[in-house]
Amino acid sequence: MEIIDFGLLIVRFFLGTFFIAHGYSILADKKDMTKWLSIIGYKPGIFWTWVLIIAEFYGGLFVLFGLGTRLFASGMTVVLALGILHRKSVKRLNFVEGWELNYMALASTILLILVGAGRISLDYFFGIA
Numbered sequence: 527m528e529i530i531d532f533g534l535l536i537v538r539f540f541l542g543t544f545f546i547a548h549g550y551s552i553l554a555d556k557k558d559m560t561k562w563l564s565i566i567g568y569k570p571g572i573f574w575t576w577v578l579i580i581a582e583f584y585g586g587l588f589v590l591f592g593l594g595t596r597l598f599a600s601g602m603t604v605v606l607a608l609g610i611l612h613r614k615s616v617k618r619l620n621f622v623e624g625w626e627l628n629y630m631a632l633a634s635t636i637l638l639i640l641v642g643a644g645r646i647s648l649d650y651f652f653g654i655a
Contacts, residue, residue, distance in 0.1 A: 527645055534637075534644030535592075541634045542590025545602060549583025566616070581605045589638065592647020594654070599638035606632045 552559045556575050563578075564571035582605065585598035606628045613625040642655045649655040 530641075531644040531646050534641065535646045537634050537637060538589050538592055538595070538643060538647070541599075541602070541631060541638070542586045542588075544631060545582045545586030545589065547586075549579055549581075549586055553579050553583050566612075578605065589643075592643035592649050593652075595643035595647065595649050596639050599635045603632060603635040603639065606635060 552575060556572075556579075559578070560571035560575045562571075563569075563574045568574040581598070581601040585601050588594045588598045589602070609628045610625045610632070613623075613628070643649040644655075647655065
């Protein structure tokens with residue numbers, strides 16, 4: 527076990543819990559999210575709602591435990607990049623007005639895609655890493 531493995535565990539913990547919290551709010555109120563996504567052009571809204579639930583809530587759980595880490599981090603990267611694009615293009619927000627959290631989380635997802643989950647993970651236990 528190396529220090530990098532503990533560092534990756536910490537990154538996975540914070541990123542996983544961040545996405546679990548965001549995904550849970552969508553899971554708890556699918557109707558409003560479906561309506562909002564349809565309004566902004568993501569149709570059918572129910573399909574994109576489930577894409578977000580899988581990427582955020584379930585992806586957060588999988589990243590937290592380090593299972594399928596690169597796959598779920600890739601999905602999270604797409605969600606974060608689209609969030610940045612929406613906030614910059616549609617809402618025309620500046621960096622510290624709404625997309626700085628996506629920007630920082632993006633660094634974590636890219637790290638996990640490139641490096642993997644580390645030795646303290648189910649990926650490593652099952653030989654996926």
